[in-house]
Amino acid sequence: MSEITVFKARKIITMNPANAVVTHVAVKEGRVLAAGSESDMAGWGDYILDSTFEDKVLMPGMVEGHCHLMAGGIWNFTYVGYQDRIDPDGRHWPGVKTIEEVLDRLKQIDAELTPEAPLVAWGFDPIFLMDRRLDKTDLDSVSTSRPIAVIHSNFHLMTVNSHSLDLVGYDENTDVDGVAKGGNGTPNGELQEMAAMFPVMRRLGIDLRQLGRTEQGIVDFGKVCNRAGVTVAADLLNELPDEDIEDMRRITGDDSYPIRLASMMNALSQPPEETRERAITIRKKSTDKLRLGAVKIVTDGSIQGFTARVRWPGHYNGAPNGIWNIAPDQLKVLVSCLHEGGVQMHIHTNGDEAIEAALEALEGAKIQNNRPDLRHVLQHVQMADRAQLRKMKQLYVLANFFSNHIFYFGDKHAALTIGPERAQQMDPCRSARDIGVPFAIHSDAPVTPMGPLFTAWCAVNRLTESGKVLGEYERISVSDALYAITLGAAYTLQMDDEVGSIEAGKRADFAVLEEDPESVDPALLKDIEIWGTVLGGFKHPVPQ
Amino acid sequence: MTINAPLPTTVLAGFLGSGKTTLVNHLLRHSEGQRILVLVNDFGSLPIDEDLIRSEEGGTLTLANGCACCSMGGDLFEAFSAVLDYEPRPDQLLIEASGVAEPARIANFARAEPDLALNGIVTMVDAENFEVARSDERMTAILEEQITAAQLIILNKCDLVDEEKAASVQESIRRLNASALLVSAEQGQVSGDTIFATSLSKALSKTDLVKLQHSHKHEDLFERWSYEGKSGFKPAEMRELLNRAGSSVYRFKGLFEDLDKKDTYWSVHKVGPYIDIAPYRTDAVTGSRFVAIGVKGTDLEDILAPLFKVRVDA
Incomplete structure (x- = not known):
């Protein structure tokens, strides 16, 4: 077998603006050797031409920046x-x-x-x-x-x-x-x-956490990702004891395992200094298919459960304010400690009061220590207003919006939780783009089903389950949405140097689609059939 | 007690710095033969005095006197599963809730789970810093909830404030919760009996209940009442009686025979507004027996005797 394989496709969307659309991609040692026309490949030496995808469209393997391993095992039920x-x-x-x-x-x-x-x-x-x-x-x-x-x-x-x-x-x-x-x-x-x-x-x-810990659960999670065209998935809350890390290394390390898995350690399970030391220790156990070392901090609850921390004027139906999982003053201590130690943080903030507390903590940490190497991310960040987005820009804090909420809970948010005005500004992708806050969009599977193209569809169309448009202004273009589910999400995982686009030197991770997301009717983005993926040059067709 | 007796569960709440950890250490140091299992939820730190610790394994500290302490982690489901599987079975479960936890939510686990029994919610209040902490609008609701949910409130750090300030904090507490037992403390020194009501449980298992009324072994906070009779009660009737008894009965424990089903027994425990009536599997009991405590000056006899006399006369 030649050590170079060239995949020929109907169209390859690279996410590299200097070489945006090509027809061929050469792969060597699991990485992209070149993307271009077939003649562009010639100079690299002998290759095998693989025409499996000649009728299909390739794009960078999709990156699900916020979901849970339980999305596989839940199907036991x-x-x-x-x-x-x-x-x-x-x-x-x-x-x-x-x-x-x-x-x-x-x-x-x-x-x-x-x-x-x-x-x-x-x-x-x-x-x-x-x-x-x-x-x-x-x-x-x-x-x-x-x-x-x-x-x-x-x-x-x-x-x-x-x-x-x-x-x-x-x-x-x-x-x-x-x-x-x-x-x-x-x-x-x-x-x-x-x-x-x-x-x-x-x-x-019925042990929900266990669903994400068993071998079968982790394997099934990989299958769920594969069906959605996902090649990198972030498991956003895990206790990560040593034995689980060993299992995860072994299971993800198998060539048949179709994704790279990032898993975020729960920062609230031990004192701040221990979290910091443990994050730094387990980072060294990362492999090319398992990423460890970042942490998750859960500050408030959920908007649909009325447990998010919301600022004045509070809940639309008068429900009392939500819950803190960590007091704002403690959050400051924790965030400063982790920031100083160089630990990337994913901070769960649904309500705008939680966002405010997280930004206060990050501002304090950044005044104490200059760590330009770190990109911290606010997760869900559903109620961020434009002033908060400006603050995020100023502090260089990234956003990962829960865009699936618009479809699944948007009607309820307008009618009950936060009312029409604030609901139409939820998950404000367009404002983030206006202001210059780098962002991703996510499913939080299994809370909503995994499917980055569906999530992109939500961000583009902003349709609720009842068919209403919720906040026309905050719609984004298809190309911005495709960026958010590839490079945008990779950026939040600090992996954009290796995945998220198809260009020389990057990992050969592709999503293989039956149709071109750039030319279908944007209303049909979610309906594009997925053939499967390529991970490190290996094909992973969705099993029929 | 039967083998299946549920594990008494106490939720210890209180904002950061209110002295929960000091109290936990005090209780562990003076456990008086009770095997206390402590669950800690403030980021899983286990700040137990070094000299008490015998060994540490897998996040669980074992103490020389049979007590143990483990971290709750981020997940109440896991924590309660671990507690219920813990060997050897503890005599008391004490949950040190996080500073922002709603204690009623945690207590509800003990009310729901048949293998646990809610012993009560204890909230510590820092006399020195309470008003300042409460003035942070983001914290107001949770601090007040911790007080309204409690049956026992410990006003701690009273040695650090003058009388006037202590009185004003007490008044704030009373406005939020008029019925809870309120005790003052310095450096978290409150007896295990005040928290766990162990002498009450012991009294219940003794044959001669009458003596209880004259016992002064317990610290001088409470007055007591007891009852022993041959006739049974209906569970719903018992709930009604205790509801009528009201909040001045701080704690009420007992066993009674089902009025409608001979040789069928129920246990009853009331703390504050929570009344738990559950089947009691035993053959070592006859008739019905109850003990109760209330704050000194409550006149428990006046409240309870008429209620329970109904049955004796019937």
């Missing part, structure tokens, strides 16, 4: 969501639109399970079942002999059957916040928030 989805093994799961369809699916799975296995489902969205709520009686019609738990799409609620209620002793005498009761004073099967759900989860073996 039965999907009962409203939207169609495809599982890691390619099984198509049509969306279920009524309670009856949910129950039919559960009955079908019930028939496949062994008698002692619990039946656990996920993705259930009560927003679309307005007429009445799912309750234990519905689930008892599926089975009374095995425990059933249906996890709602937000992971903050579940509905269980009577068997599950009996297992944990929830009855008419139970007086616990979150154990909802029906008209007759007995629990109706709906459990709200982790405390009320915990006894059921413990007894049914």
Whole structure:
């Protein structure tokens, strides 16, 4: 075999403005040797021409800058969501639109399970079942002999059957916040928030973190990425004990593993100095397919859960302000400590008060220590206003916007959480571009499905689930969106020198598409079929 | 006690610098034979006095007196799973919540999980810095929530402020929570019995309940009440009785036979507004027995005796 392979394609979008569109890319030792016309390749010596992609469009492998390993393992459970989805093994799961369809699916799975296995489902969205709520009686019609738990799409609620209620002793005498009761004073099967759900989860073996730790879960995560055209994915919260790092090195190191994985250590699991030392230590365990050493700091909660920290005038429906996971004063100490030690931070900030606290902390840290080598990132940063974006520009802090929210939660944000004005300015990609804040966009899978082209579609069209345009001004062009899901995201991971574009010297990581995202109707961006990917020169077709 | 008795769980809340860690160390040092498992949530630091520590393994500190201390990490699910699997089984679980945690949310785990029983929410308040911390608008709600959710409030660092300031902080606390037990402390020195109510549990397991009323072993905060009778109660009726008893009954514990089902027993525990009535599997009990404490001057007898007399007369 020649050591040079030249891939021929209908079109190759390089993301290198000096050589934007080509037809051939030569690969050697897993890296791009050259991108250009076939004649441009000739001078590099003998090569094998691979025409697999001659009818397809190549672009840089897409970079999902904020998701969770759990996006693979969650498919251990039965999907009962409203939207169609495809599982890691390619099984198509049509969306279920009524309670009856949910129950039919559960009955079908019930028939496949062994008698002692619990039946656990996920993705259930009560927003679309307005007429009445799912309750234990519905689930008892599926089975009374095995425990059933249906996890709602937000992971903050579940509905269980009577068997599950009996297992944990929830009855008419139970007086616990979150154990909802029906008209007759007995629990109706709906459990709200982790405390009320915990006894059921413990007894049914529903351990969400574990889903992202098993070999099968990590392998399935790779498959989810591959189907979405993703070659680099950032797992945004991990405890990263030594044994997990060894597993992750081994699993990702296999040639068949289709992505490079970046995993961010939880900075709130130990004191600041220990976080700093541990981040620096594990950075050295990075490989070409596993990136370690950056950390995640979670400051507030979620906007849809009313747990984000929002500034005056607060929530549109009058709900009280959200929660801090770390006090602003402690955040300052932590951020300064990590900044001084050279540790890159991904700071979860949904509400504008959390953004403000994070920027205050970063400003203080940057006054104390000049570390031009570091790019810190605000994650989600959904409610940033233009003044905050100017501050981010000034402090050189990057943004990774949660653009999928516009589709999945945009209607709710306008109607309930933050009201029409602030909702239309959410995830402000255009303002970030105006002001010059480098940005990426993300899915937070499995909170919303992974699919950078879908995320790009959200940023370009800003359509909500009900079909309304939410904030026309903040729309961006297709080319800006494609940049955000490749180089833009790579930049937030401090990996833009090796991935995110197709140019000499970079890793040969490509997404292979059936259509050209630059020429399709922007309204159809999300519907482009993905053949698979190329990682380090190896083809990874989506299994059929 | 039966083998399956749930693990008493105490949530210790309080803003940064209020003295939670000092209190934890004090309780561990004076554990009086109780095996206390402490879960720490302020970034998982385990600031336990060196001389208490016997060994450290996998983020868990083991103490010479049988107590242990481990980090909660970032995830309550994992933390509670680990606690419930912990061997040997502790006698008390003490959760040192993070400075910004809502203690009621953590306490709700203990209310929901059948293998845990909420012993109460204890909030420490720094007499010196409370008003300053509270004036930060971003912190106001959480600091107030920590106080309103508590059944026992420890006003700490009273040695560092003058009487006038202590009184004004007390008044602020009282406006937020009129019913909690409020005690003053210096350097986090509060007895394990005040926190865990161990003498109350012991009294309940003794045969001669009457003596309890005259015991002065416990520090002089409380007055006590006890009851022993042959007749049973209905669980719903018990809840109603305790609701009527109100917040001046700081803590109420007991066992009772089901009025409708002979030889079926229930345990009952009330702390503040939380009433937990759960099946009690045992064959070592007959009749019904209760103990209660309230702040001195509560006149528990006047409140409880009429309520419970209903059954005796019936």
